[in-house]
Amino acid sequence: MEYRNEQHKIIHGDALKVLPTLPDHSVDLIFADPPYNIGKNFNGHREKWDSEDDYLNWCYQWLDLCVQKLKPNGSFYVMTATQFMPYFDIYLRKKLEVLSRLVWYYDSSGVQAKKYYGSMYEPVLFCVKDKNNYTFNTNDILVQAKTGATRKLIDYRKAIPTVYNSEKVPGNVWEFARVRYRMDEYENHPTQKPVALLERIIKASSNKGDLVLDPFSGTFTTCYVAKELGRNSIGIEWEDEYVKIGLRRLQLAEEYKGEKLQKERRSFETKKIDVQNVPMLNLFEEQFHGTPIYQ
Numbered sequence: 001m002e003y004r005n006e007q008h009k010i011i012h013g014d015a016l017k018v019l020p021t022l023p024d025h026s027v028d029l030i031f032a033d034p035p036y037n038i039g040k041n042f043n044g045h046r047e048k049w050d051s052e053d054d055y056l057n058w059c060y061q062w063l064d065l066c067v068q069k070l071k072p073n074g075s076f077y078v079m080t081a082t083q084f085m086p087y088f089d090i091y092l093r094k095k096l097e098v099l100s101r102l103v104w105y106y107d108s109s110g111v112q113a114k115k116y117y118g119s120m121y122e123p124v125l126f127c128v129k130d131k132n133n134y135t136f137n138t139n140d141i142l143v144q145a146k147t148g149a150t151r152k153l154i155d156y157r158k159a160i161p162t163v164y165n166s167e168k169v170p171g172n173v174w175e176f177a178r179v180r181y182r183m184d185e186y187e188n189h190p191t192q193k194p195v196a197l198l199e200r201i202i203k204a205s206s207n208k209g210d211l212v213l214d215p216f217s218g219t220f221t222t223c224y225v226a227k228e229l230g231r232n233s234i235g236i237e238w239e240d241e242y243v244k245i246g247l248r249r250l251q252l253a254e255e256y257k258g259e260k261l262q263k264e265r266r267s268f269e270t271k272k273i274d275v276q277n278v279p280m281l282n283l284f285e286e287q288f289h290g291t292p293i294y295q
């Protein structure tokens with residue numbers, strides 16, 4: 001099933017079946033954020049393969065398809081769990097040029113682990129087909145360089161002493177907050193990626209009018225940001241509930257099977273409770289959504 005306008009297309013289906021139907025060498029940028037094989041519950045669908053080999057073999061199939069769909073000057077960003085990324089890296093290195101091994105770092109005040117070091121990052125691999133011909137819009141993603149911008153230091157090693165640059169291309173550790181329950185962009189999905197993460201990727205690795213593909217769209221953050229930035233997009237997702245989020249975020253439909261598409265109201269938008277008298281409620285919110293509703 002497809003939903004589309006001139007710039008954006010949502011395909012409701014299995015990525016492994018849908019990807020072969022797209023024209024080869026047609027996509028400028030692919031962002032793939034698959035299930036990580038760590039037992040997350042996607043709308044009742046628990047993503048866990050029988051073995052690591054089964055998971056990896058499934059991944060190798062869609063990785064190959066993504067490489068096939070990418071234009072000769074295209075870029076590919078892919079995520080997975082830390083324990084599987086080394087396999088992706090070794091596999092993709094034979095087919096693409098891996099230019100950066102990115103770390104998306106986030107702070108977390110929750111207790112992650114007690115007898116080992118809790119997980120505070122997710123890896124992202126940035127690859128291109130041709131290292132001599134790919135889009136990288138340096139000026140669109142510059143960040144502050146503290147030495148020049150805030151400390152105003154001067155580099156005396158230069159023939160003519162010069163103030164350090166106040167801006168730079170981001171390094172390979174990116175700090176962006178995870179999407180929390182109270183944030184405006186929050187949607188009801190267990191692994192929604194932040195708009196800020198996709199903004200950097202799409203700004204750097206595509207131009208206006210380019211085609212961006214996300215084979216595991218979830219809440220369609222990729223396609224939503226592509227739209228905001230004037231790119232075209234194709235998003236694939238197989239869960240009804242998430243397709244509905246995509247249709248609404250991309251304004252492709254107002255209804256789905258007779259149901260009006262509206263953003264789910266969060267508990268703090270509907271409840272008015274004196275939390276002083278119900279401390280358990282606050283604790284409940286903290287456990288289940290990560291953010292206390294009453295602070």
Ligand SMILES: C[S@@+](CC[C@H](N)C(=O)[O-])C[C@H]1O[C@@H](n2cnc3c(N)ncnc32)[C@H](O)[C@@H]1O
Pocket residue numbers: 013014015016033034035036042189191192193194215216217218219220221222236237238239242
């Ligand atoms: C890690 S989430 C993606 C989250 C997304 N990046 C976002 O920002 O919301 C992976 C998504 O892939 C979907 N999915 C899993 N297997 C799929 C398949 N074979 N075809 C299409 N979608 C699939 C899941 O339902 C889930 O929403």
